[in-house]
Amino acid sequence: MKMSEIKEFSLPEIQKKIRELGEELLQLQLRKQTGQVEKPHMIKSLRRDRARLFTQLRASSNSPKS
Numbered sequence: 001m002k003m004s005e006i007k008e009f010s011l012p013e014i015q016k017k018i019r020e021l022g023e024e025l026l027q028l029q030l031r032k033q034t035g036q037v038e039k040p041h042m043i044k045s046l047r048r049d050r051a052r053l054f055t056q057l058r059a060s061s062n063s064p065k066s
Helices: 011-033 041-062
Strands: none
Touching: 011 041
């Protein structure tokens, strides 16, 4: 997911996506512990996507309301 895509999301969409990615990340981490992950690179990708979403969420909430 790119920042240009994320910037088009509304605040509720960003919050929903953060929850979804968090749940998916948790599942991947649990499967990694049991050795059942076929795509370990997805963990890194999900963590970065969540960080991008949190960055946009913070920027959106700090922007002046005019």
